[in-house]
Amino acid sequence: MIIFKKANHLSHHILQQKSNGKKIGFVPTMGALHFGHLSLIKASKQANEVTVCSIFINPTQFNNPEDLKHYPVTIEKDIELLVSEHCDVLFLPSAKEVYPADHEKKYYDLGVIETILEGHYRPGHFQGVCQVVDRLLEIVQAGNLYVGQKDFQQCIVIKKLIALTDRENGVTLNIVPTVREEDGLAMSSRNLRLDKEQRQLATSIYKELASIKNNFGTTAFEELKSRAKQNLEQKGFEVDYIEIAKTKDLSAARDASEQLVVLAAATTGKIRLIDNLLLN
Ligand code: AMP
Numbered sequence: 448m449i450i451f452k453k454a455n456h457l458s459h460h461i462l463q464q465k466s467n468g469k470k471i472g473f474v475p476t477m478g479a480l481h482f483g484h485l486s487l488i489k490a491s492k493q494a495n496e497v498t499v500c501s502i503f504i505n506p507t508q509f510n511n512p513e514d515l516k517h518y519p520v521t522i523e524k525d526i527e528l529l530v531s532e533h534c535d536v537l538f539l540p541s542a543k544e545v546y547p548a549d550h551e552k553k554y555y556d557l558g559v560i561e562t563i564l565e566g567h568y569r570p571g572h573f574q575g576v577c578q579v580v581d582r583l584l585e586i587v588q589a590g591n592l593y594v595g596q597k598d599f600q601q602c603i604v605i606k607k608l609i610a611l612t613d614r615e616n617g618v619t620l621n622i623v624p625t626v627r628e629e630d631g632l633a634m635s636s637r638n639l640r641l642d643k644e645q646r647q648l649a650t651s652i653y654k655e656l657a658s659i660k661n662n663f664g665t666t667a668f669e670e671l672k673s674r675a676k677q678n679l680e681q682k683g684f685e686v687d688y689i690e691i692a693k694t695k696d697l698s699a700a701r702d703a704s705e706q707l708v709v710l711a712a713a714t715t716g717k718i719r720l721i722d723n724l725l726l727n
Contacts, residue, residue, distance in 0.1 A: 469496035473589035479636035508575030
């Protein structure tokens with residue numbers, strides 16, 4: 448695996464590979480890698496000759512400075528995992544490489560998706576996501592981009608970003624299913640911050656989503672959501688939302704006439720976790 452720290456060195460390498468007819472797959476991450484990230488690498492390896500993973504903890508997408516301060520860093524283990532998956536290239540830039548002094552901060556007109564659910568609870572978060580993905584795509588010039596369904600709303604935002612930046616003909620967005628622990632908890636870098644008791648509790652988020660999925664069609668949406676919220680609150684979670692929404696734009700759903708998803712965000716201790724399940 449080749450490690451690049453400089454954006455222009457990586458861009459040059461990619462150009463060379465592309466001129467040799469090689470397809471480039473790109474997996475952006477913030478590190479503290481787990482099997483969820485590795486499933487994205489695997490998907491990219493299957494469809495591209497060159498797989499590039501980036502590890503960059505993007506400060507502009509953190510609305511909560513404490514979250515940024517405590518974001519886990521396990522770079523040596525990350526490199527070992529990437530090598531074991533035969534990842535071809537790791538991009539490990541400094542903030543200056545991603546946002547040089549002359550970097551022009553853009554505003555991305557994302558519309559309603561930026562104001563609901565994660566957008567509501569994490570103001571500015573999706574502007575930061577767009578800023579970093581836009582810049583990374585500029586550097587990496589990949590034809591295939593791999594993202595996780597775990598961050599469902601982020602997938603919609605990135606799709607919009609690709610359209611807003613006129614990349615629809617150049618970049619294909621590939622959404623990879625969520626990888627879970629044995630007890631159902633969605634893998635996440637933030638899980639590393641859970642203590643033993645919180646880790647045990649954390650699986651309840653998945654269990655409540657699974658219960659909504661099981662009872663879907665027999666119980667009213669409002670009842671399903673409020674029961675799940677109550678159950679989590681009884682276990683000490685602070686619940687930001689449990690919402691049943693349309694997969695196409697995450698607007699709230701009243702019936703099952705379209706493809707739906709149930710999404711949740713809840714905090715245990717100081718650790719905020721998100722998850723979702725497709726319903727019908
Ligand atoms: P992050 O490092 O958290 O920014 O995540 C990098 C990428 O990995 C994003 O596209 C995430 O959606 C994806 N990802 C994170 N957790 C999982 C998971 N459990 N299963 C599948 N993909 C994931």
